[in-house]
Amino acid sequence: MSTASKDSQVSLRLPSELKSRVETYAQLTGRSKSHVAMEALKEYLVWREPQIADLKEAIAAADHGEFASDQEVEDTFARYSAAAPSPKRSNSAGKRGARQK
Secondary structure, X not given: OOOOOOOOOOOOOOOHHHHHHHHXXXXXXXXXXXXXXXXXXXXXXXXXXXXXXXXXXXXHHHHOOOOOOHHHHHHHHHHHHHHOOOOOOOOOOOOOOOOOO
């Protein structure tokens, strides 16, 4: 009995610009476009799967009433709002990005 994994084929529609970037990267690295796409998907899933798991856990906690009360949220916002510096207004409104001589 073989333990080798079987590869499946997936077809995707890509914007021309993204397809071009994949092709360029594949040429630069000496890899196939399939390899580049597969590695990109692996990295994406490594990053996203824990986020989804955390989100599901947070939703389950909220469903069980395990979240901050309205008062706790208001107190936290008040504490951080009081500590935040006030934004300074510029006298040069409308002149942003202009070079000074």
